[in-house]
Amino acid sequence: MTSGDEVVVALDVGGTEMKCALVRPDGATVHAERHATDAARGPEAVVGTILDVAEGLAGKARADGRTPVACGIAVPGVVDEARGVAVWSANVGFRDVPLRDLARERLGLPTALGHDVRVGGLAEARLGAGRDAGHVLFVAIGTGIAAAHVVDGSAAVGAHGAAGEIGHILVRPDGPPCGCGRPGCLEAVASASAIGRRYAELSGAPATAAEVADRAAAGEPLAGRVWREAVEALADGLATGQALFDVATIVIGGGLAQAGPRLFEPLRTALRERLTFHREPGLVAAALGDEAGCLGAALLALDTLAKESR
Numbered sequence: 001m002t003s004g005d006e007v008v009v010a011l012d013v014g015g016t017e018m019k020c021a022l023v024r025p026d027g028a029t030v031h032a033e034r035h036a037t038d039a040a041r042g043p044e045a046v047v048g049t050i051l052d053v054a055e056g057l058a059g060k061a062r063a064d065g066r067t068p069v070a071c072g073i074a075v076p077g078v079v080d081e082a083r084g085v086a087v088w089s090a091n092v093g094f095r096d097v098p099l100r101d102l103a104r105e106r107l108g109l110p111t112a113l114g115h116d117v118r119v120g121g122l123a124e125a126r127l128g129a130g131r132d133a134g135h136v137l138f139v140a141i142g143t144g145i146a147a148a149h150v151v152d153g154s155a156a157v158g159a160h161g162a163a164g165e166i167g168h169i170l171v172r173p174d175g176p177p178c179g180c181g182r183p184g185c186l187e188a189v190a191s192a193s194a195i196g197r198r199y200a201e202l203s204g205a206p207a208t209a210a211e212v213a214d215r216a217a218a219g220e221p222l223a224g225r226v227w228r229e230a231v232e233a234l235a236d237g238l239a240t241g242q243a244l245f246d247v248a249t250i251v252i253g254g255g256l257a258q259a260g261p262r263l264f265e266p267l268r269t270a271l272r273e274r275l276t277f278h279r280e281p282g283l284v285a286a287a288l289g290d291e292a293g294c295l296g297a298a299l300l301a302l303d304t305l306a307k308e309s310r
């Protein structure tokens with residue numbers, strides 16, 4: 001279907017930055033650039049930048065003798081992939097933005113719109129740490145916690161574009177308030193932000209989750225307690241995920257995965273303790289870093305192209 005010089009224009013739009021690339025059908029990135037999102041300008045200005053950057057990338061591809069064949073855009077929040085609409089996003093300010101059609105009109109290319117974590121999971125499952133696993137749960141842990149359930153290379157979207165919100169599994173009914181308005185959600189206890197917040201609350205001194213992990217490893221009791229509580233909550237959330245999805249591999253991405261063995265060793269043990277008849281999944285760190293979203297947007301665009309040409 002696709003040949004050597006064909007590329008996909010791929011954008012991963014985050015709250016602070018847009019990661020953009022030209023990606024070959026085999027997943028190789030031939031050009032990458034980053035731009036500030038500057039969400040404070042408002043959604044219309046952000047959409048304008050997305051379209052300008054996408055058009056610029058398509059032009060760059062042509063100037064380099066390549067053929068842009070499709071465009072893939074990943075955004076955070078609630079995304080209706082079937083309609084190509086960014087339904088809602090707190091950190092970019094989108095409300096019902098028909099981003100797919102806007103990009104298709106501007107670029108004249110088949111375009112796909114996806115959810116940032118779902119396409120990140122798609123990339124990890126097909127090109128990264130979940131390669132060959134078949135059934136993968138990708139869990140991104142950063143300021144929040146979200147997941148993608150990928151089966152045979154395609155991610156479940158849900159009936160309303162909101163599948164994978166594992167961060168809002170109730171794990172501690174008496175726990176701290178979550179951004180969604182309810183107390184005790186997984187991300188209110190175990191996201192990187194929540195870990196820093198909890199430590200600050202107990203110690204009176206601010207700290208990042210990475211610093212809490214370092215101090216816990218160095219034997220500081222308070223940091224050890226905060227880290228342990230977060231790991232236990234994460235294990236509760238992942239055990240629920242495993243009960244629902246029975247995956248072969250759980251891939252952990254996002255900032256918290258940087259903690260490496262300090263996270264993975266206790267988390268693996270705590271997860272094992274919670275599983276009874278369920279088979280234990282592999283638990284591994286994401287392999288594609290912050291390029292996963294961009295690669296996944298490209299994969300989604302290629303999938304759309306393949307469907308349209310059938």
Ligand SMILES: [Zn+2]
Nearest residue numbers: 168178180185
């Ligand atoms: Zn919540």
